[in-house]
Amino acid sequence: MKLEMSLPEKPGLMHALPLVDLLALIMLFPLLTTSLAPQAGVEVELPETDFRLQRVANPIIVSITGGADPQYWVGKELVEENDLVAVVQKRAESWDSGGPPAILMRVDKSAQMYGMDVMLKLKNEGFRCLLAAKPIQ
Template sequence: MKLELTLPEKPGVLHGLALIDLLALVMLFPLLTSSLAPQAGAEVELPETNFRLQRVSNPIVVSITGGADPQFWVGKERVERDGLLDAVKLRAEGWKSGGAAAVLLKVDKTAQSYGMDVCYELLREGYRTLWGAKLAQD
C-alpha cells in the first residue's frame, strides 16, 4: 500500500498562519506595555518606608519635585503653588468612587516640607490624602 500526501504541494495557508501570529503579537505588545506605564505626574525620588498604601481606585495624583524651585503637578498638568488647591478641586468634581476624594501625594525626598504644607491644606479642605513612598527593601 502506497501512502500519498493529501496536501497540495504549496500549502500557502499554512505559511500564512505564522505571519498572522506575528501580526497578532505586534498588535498586542503596545496594548500590554501601555498598562505598565507609570502613574501620571512628574518623576520624583520617593523616600523609603515599611508601610503600604491603602488601595484607592483612580486617586488624584499630586507630585512635588525637588530642588531649589520645586514644581507642582496635578496629574500631568503643571500648576503654580497658588493654584494647586483649585486644580485639585476641579479634579475632585468628577470623583465617582464615593466618600471624600483621595489625593495621592508624590513628594520628592528633598521637598518634604512643601509636601507637609500641601498635605495639611488638603486635609483642611476635607480630602483623603495618601503619601506615596517606596517600600524599603529588607
C-alpha cells in the same frame, strides 16, 4: 548544471508566516506597555517606608518634583503653587467614591517640606491626604 526549486509552485501558508508574527507582536506590545506606564506621568523619587498604603479608588494624584524650584502636578497637568488647591477642588467635584475626596501625594525625597505645606493646605480644605512611598528594600 541546472538548479531545481524544491518548493512546490504553490507553497500554501508559508508566505503568510511573517504576517502571523507581525500580528502576534501587534497584540503583545499594548499588553506590555500598559504595565510599564508610570502612575501619574511625573517621575519622582519616593521616600522609603515599611508602612502599607491603604487602597483608594480613583484618588486625585498630586506630584511634587524635587530640586531648587519644585514643580506641582495634578495628574498630568502642571499647575502653579498658588493654583494647586483650586485645581484639586475642581477635580474633586467629580469625586464619586464616597467620603471626603482622597488625595494621593507623590512627593520627591528632596521636596518633603513643600509636600507638608501642600498637605496642610489640602487638609484644611477637607481633603483626605495619603503619602505615597516605596517599600524598604
